[in-house]
Amino acid sequence: MMIRPLQPGDSFETLTALLHAAYASLAAQGWNFTAVDQSVDVTRERLAGAQGFVAELDGRIVGTVAVRGPKPAGEAYIADPPPPLYTTPGTAILAQLAVHPDCRGLGLGERLMDAAEAWALGQGFAQLALDTAEPAAALRRRYERRGYVTVGAVQWQGKTYASVLMSKRLAA
Known part of the structure; x- marks a missing residue:
C-alpha cells in the first residue's frame, strides 16, 4: 500500500469511477455530494x-484526496x-477524500489525510478547511477526531x- 502524489499519467476516468464508488453509500442516504455522479471533466476541474x-494497492488506485490553497474571492x-x-x-x-468500499478499514483515509495535511503545512498554510454534509x-x-472543529455552515x-464548514489549525 502506497500514498503518492497524483501523476500526469494517472487516469481521470479511474479517479472519477473511484469517487462514484466511494460516494455511493452517501448517495443511498439521499445526499447528493458532487462526487456521487460528477463527470470526468468535473474531476479534472476540481x-x-x-x-x-x-492510495495505490497492488497497482490499483483505491483512494484519493485533493488539497489546494485558498480560492480567489471571484472564482466559483x-x-x-x-x-x-x-x-x-x-x-x-x-476535498474529494475517497476510499474504494473494498478497501475501507485499512487506514487509507487517515493516510490520505496525513499526506494532505503534511502538504498544506509544508506549503506554509496555517489551517486546513473542508466541508461535509x-x-x-x-x-x-x-474529522473531529483529527482535530477539525465546526466553524460555520453553508448551503450549496x-x-x-446543509453542509458544515470545518477547519484545523496546522502546527509546525
Missing part, C-alpha cells in the same frame, strides 16, 4: 490548481461562490443537505 494524492467553488473560509489567506482546502454524523466525527446550490 483537481486543477490542487495537489492530488492517491464548483457552481457557487466560495464561503469566506475558503478565500482566507493561509487556508488550504481539502451536516447530517453525516460519522464523517463529522471522523442544488444540494439536498
